[in-house]
Amino acid sequence: MDLILLSIGTEILKGRIANTNAQHMAARLFASGFGVREILSIGDTEEAIISSLEGCFAKAQVVIATGGLGPTRDDITKTAACRYFGKKLIFDEELFKKLELFFFSLGYKSFPELSRNQALVPEGATVLPNPRGTASGILFEEQGRLLFLLPGVPGEMKGLLDEQVLPLLLKRFRAGEPETAIVRTIGLGESVIAERIEKGLSEEELALLGYYPHGGQVDIVISGPPGGQSPSGGAIGRVADHVAAVLEGYVFSRDERSLLEIIGSILSREGKKLAVAESCTGGLLAKRITDIPGSSAWFDSGVVSYSNRSKAAYLGVPPELIEKCGAVSEEVAGAMAEGMRQACPADYALGITGIAGPTGGTPEKPAGTVYIALSDETGTRSQKYKFNGDREQVRTRSVIKAVELLWRKLKEDYPLVLP
Amino acid sequence: MDLILLSIGTEILKGRIANTNAQHMAARLFASGFGVREILSIGDTEEAIISSLEGCFAKAQVVIATGGLGPTRDDITKTAACRYFGKKLIFDEELFKKLELFFFSLGYKSFPELSRNQALVPEGATVLPNPRGTASGILFEEQGRLLFLLPGVPGEMKGLLDEQVLPLLLKRFRAGEPETAIVRTIGLGESVIAERIEKGLSEEELALLGYYPHGGQVDIVISGPPGGQSPSGGAIGRVADHVAAVLEGYVFSRDERSLLEIIGSILSREGKKLAVAESCTGGLLAKRITDIPGSSAWFDSGVVSYSNRSKAAYLGVPPELIEKCGAVSEEVAGAMAEGMRQACPADYALGITGIAGPTGGTPEKPAGTVYIALSDETGTRSQKYKFNGDREQVRTRSVIKAVELLWRKLKEDYPLVLP
Secondary structure, three states: OOEEEEEEOHHHHOOOOOOHHHHHHHHHHHHOOOOOOEEEEEOOOHHHHHHHHHHHHHHOOEEEEEOOOOOOOOOOHHHHHHHHHOOOEEEOHHHHHHHHHHHHHOOOOOOOHHHHHHHEEEOOOEEEOOOOOOOOEEEEEEOOEEEEEEOOOHHHHHHHHHHHHHHHHHHHHOOOOOOEEEEEEEOOOHHHHHHHHHOOOOHHHHOOEEEEEEOOEEEEEEEOOOOOOOOOOOHHHHHHHHHHHHOOOOEEEOOOOOHHHHHHHHHHHHOOOEEEEEOOOOOHHHHHHHOOOOHHHOEEEEEEEOOHHHHHHHHOOOHHHHHHHOOOOHHHHHHHHHHHHHHOOOOEEEEEEEOOOOOOOOOOOOOOEEEEEEEEOOEEEEEEEEOOOOHHHHHHHHHHHHHHHHHHHHHHHOHHHOO | OOEEEEEEOHHHHOOOOOOHHHHHHHHHHHHOOOOOOEEEEEOOOHHHHHHHHHHHHHHOOEEEEEOOOOOOOOOOHHHHHHHHHOOOEEEOHHHHHHHHHHHHHOOOOOOOHHHHHHHEEEOOOEEEOOOOOOOOEEEEEEOOEEEEEEOOOHHHHHHHHHHHHHHHHHHHHOOOOOOEEEEEEEOOOHHHHHHHHHOOOOHHHHOOEEEEEEOOEEEEEEEOOOOOOOOOOOHHHHHHHHHHHHOOOOEEEOOOOOHHHHHHHHHHHHOOOEEEEEOOOOOHHHHHHHOOOOHHHOEEEEEEEOOHHHHHHHHOOOHHHHHHHOOOOHHHHHHHHHHHHHHOOOOEEEEEEEOOOOOOOOOOOOOOEEEEEEEEOOEEEEEEEEOOOOHHHHHHHHHHHHHHHHHHHHHHHOHHHOO
16 A cells, blocks of 8 residues: 655745654654655645645555645645545534534634634545544545545644544554664764674665664664565564674663653662753753653752852852853863752752853853763762754753763663663 | 755655755745745655656756765665666766865775765766765756755755755846745634734735744744745735734734744843743743743743752742642742742743643643743732643643743833834
8 A cells, every 4th residue: 555645835845844744644654564655745725736636646545635724715625635536515513513612612702703614524525533623634535545634733633643544544454563673872973883783784684774863863773665575584683683782882772762761761660860950951951851751750850050140059059169160161060960969859960061052152162062960979970072063953962962971870870771 | 947855765754854854945945035846755766766756847847856865775866867867877086086085084094985986977967066075966957957966964965055056046047035024923823813814805915824823823924925926016014014913912023033032132131030940841941941042141040840849949839838739739830930030039930830741630630731820029920721732732832821921921011122
């Protein structure tokens, strides 16, 4: 079964947003054993939608379209799809009543006139209920071709995909989950990793490898082609073991868990607490930690000390130390981590101070200079780093390095927890 | 002139990465007056590349392809494009010498055998020099069709786009910057906004409107069709003024500045300081604030108090209050904001406590229940909200609501700063 994702709306063509909806759908589909053949972004004109549907259905049996289901005038996906299939739009009384209730629950006194079209349904099509918003999903089924229309609002799309689209596709096309393995690493560059891995592998084994560097980490994914046959003889497991072996010391996970999830599972198992004191990363580290559901079991608190005063008030960093060494220094990073650990008290604390840029750099400490410290009951170690890139990259790389330092310490302290 | 972006590589189809390259290119092209007709992502097989080139050139005169120019075995874009145009690959001695120098500058002792193919150039094509890497850009020009091949590495693609592709396109097609206007709003839903705006506009004026809802905000963009003529008679400015007028009270910016940038410019002009105390948002608010370069001028500090102990220790929230009202309550949100403001001291402080989910909810306070408080020298106001969505959405919506509350307060306190 061939499948194409069709993203409708000018905001992607104008570069205002990245197509993260397509990324999410492709990843979910791939994990369920469905390969995506193409991803196509087009504008919101009837001509573009209709000619794209013609082009897509010439190549694929299933098209999942997103966007253009809202109430405003540039939302024309339903109308265009109806024209393509030669169908009419019919007002659905039952759906309208549900929408009324939804609007009332949001505090509306009356039904917004413009949103009446949200109750229009193409004749013969299936409504896919959307409990998160007013734009229902729609499924057209014509001569073996399946067209799903989903709203472009990410939360609503994700819900409909998981609750309606994937179950239906799995039932219809009985895909099996593809055999796939992942080895997640931190601390080595992509080319060094490839060199180490590829030595001694056969052409067939090399064809299974994919490298996905992202923000200081590299995931190595071992899988057959999407939609294709799994390679025989346990090749995927064998290559994955080889990859993990040659990258020993840099591998933190052999499943989808992130580095912070791994850290969280160690800390909560050991009954230990983490705290963080951030300056240049401004809350990004705390945010990444608390992204993880249940992190309250092992994360105590964080302080974002942008001012020197707050470094003294919350973290007990002596003002004289800041005056002597500068707020961006090995000494202050260490004092931040240690002060944070003792104030909570926590078992482990990270301290980060640096110059994220673009302004604030000096010849001795240019933008990208960052000090990271880790404190536990045995002491506090602080180190200088120089990260390349813009403000966002420097902040992200600082956070990843801090997390890596903590992971290496936890590996030392609890050696049995190694993946 | 019609233009299509073609992204080559399976990592996008498998959903491992979002197509941020295409977003960057589309935004840069749009800013230079070139509309992108379609963005297409395909896999790295010769068949897919050739049939996509056929499809693209049936609709567009210019195709900019990225990806598949590296030295490894899955890099086949050059070969496939040669087959499409009926050209041969020729070894370019001069380019090879340049590549040798590049590798030596990286510390290589000898030229890596695998990279020799980087010196292969399609006959008759133009090499677009890439000072940032080993994969040169390539320009095919055949019977009025232009095909650019760019490497997929973002930094290299961006350099080639700005230094080679855009100057060439501008010279060839003489596009002007498109006339465009933006009105950014917070606090109203898309359908209500559209209802207010569209009353009384002509069909021509309506065609200029685009709505871009994102995370609780709606941007209204007024512009001519991509690649088309600007509408005459100052229609864009007139419609933008109309939009701003009917949405008064919800408009925070008429340029690209974000709400927090607006807030920052007010606070720094008035010499005021902000501090934030976060529980369920876990540092996301502080992170968003410190995303802004120069925010240290107006942001003092933040506390992420995940534990009750830290709410007492850092924010002075009485443990009895937490016991009596619960950590997630109007009272505790207020005490967090007020404690934070006084501890810094800061002029304004926000406090957020809630249940981001998916766990931790109760029948009285289900996941999505969030209390937000704003404290200044005149007092502290705390309010309950119920946000829909998953953990990420609840956290994002909480932060946006908190920022909106602060903005409304600042508008009251410094009325002349209104956009």
